Amino acid sequence: MLNELIKTTVRKLCALAGIQIVPLTKHQKELMGNDANLRYRHFCIQDAITMQRGQITLKEARFLGQLVSNLETKGPIIEIGTLFGWSTRIICLFMDNGRELITVDNYSWNPFGLPPDMHFETTRTVLKDEISSGQPQLMKMSNTEFYNIYSGLSPALIFIDADHEYEAVKMDIEGAKKLGAKIICGHDYDERRCPGVVKAVDEYGGPKRLVGSLWVL
Template structure:
C-alpha cells in the first residue's frame, strides 16, 4: 500500500510543477516526425490539429456538396462531433433553418482532455452554430440516440466515430432502417483500421468517394 501512496505523491508533485509522466506510443511517434524535439503536449497538439479528426479539403468539398443538395426540411445527423471540424463544414453548407443534430459521448479525443474539458471546448467552438444555425449539440452515446430517436428520416447521415467493423455496420444499418436519403462517413481509406471499409463494402460499397469520405 505504501508503494501506491508513494506513486500518487510523486504524480501529484510532478503535476504541480506543470509536468506529465507520459510518452507516445510507437504508432503515435510515426505520425509526428519531430517527436524527439517536441514535448509530450506539443506532440499531442501536432496530432490533433495537424491530422486526426479533420476532413481534408477534398473531403470537405464533397460533404459540402451533399449537404447543400439535401432536403432542407429534414434533419442532418452527425455521429462523432469531436472538436466540431466536420460540424462546421456541414453548418456552412446547410440551409440556415435546416435542423442538425451532432452527437458525441466525449469519451476520447487526441489531446487527452477529460470528457468535461472536451465537451466544454467543443461547446464553446460551436456556440454560434447552436445559437444561430439550428444546431443541437448532444452529449450522448450514439447507441442511446439510436434507441430513443423519434424524429423524421435524416436527409443526411454522416458518421465519423468508432471505425471498428461492428460499430460502422451498426451505424449504417440504423441509418438505412430509418430511411436516410444519404449515408456517408469518413476514414474508408484508413491505413490500418479497415473495419469501416469492410462494413461499407458488405452493405453495397461506396457509390462516391473523395479521399476517405464515402457515400453509400
C-alpha cells in the same frame, strides 16, 4: 525489457497524476534532435493547432459541403462523431437556413486525452457561434442511445464518423437505415487505417462515391 518496465511504470504514475504522455513521432524526434530550442510542449501546441488526427481533410470537407448543399429532401442532418466540431462547422456552413443539424458524441475519445466533460465543454465553446444561431444541437450520448431515442423526421443525410470498428460502423449503418436516412455517408474508408469501416461499408454494397476516405452508400 527493463526499458519497457520503466516506461510502463512512468506512464501509470503519470496517469495517476492526471498526465497523459503521448510519444513523439520519428519525425518529431528528428526535429527535436536538430533544434535545441524545441520542447515537448511545442509539439503538443502544434498538434492542437493543426488538429490532423481524426478529422476530415479539406478535400473531404469540400465534398461533404457539396453533399449538404445539394440535399433535395426535407429532414435533419445527423452527424455521428462530433470530436471538436470541425466537420460539424463544414455542415453548418453549407446547409440551408432552417434545416436542423443534430451532432452526436459520447466524448469517449479525442487525440489529446481530454477528459469527457472537458472535451464536451471545448467542443461546445468551438461551436458557440453556430449554437447561438440555432444549430447544431449537441447530443452527449452514444450512437446506440441516439438511434433508440430519436423520433423525429427521417434524416436527409447521416454522416458517420465515430467508432471505426467493424461492428460499430455496421450498427451505425443499420441505425441510419432504421431512421430512413436518404443519404448515408461517413469517413475513413481506408483499408490500412480503418479496415473495419471498409468491411462494414462493403457489406452494404461499397461506396457509390468516394472522395479521399469520405464514402457515400
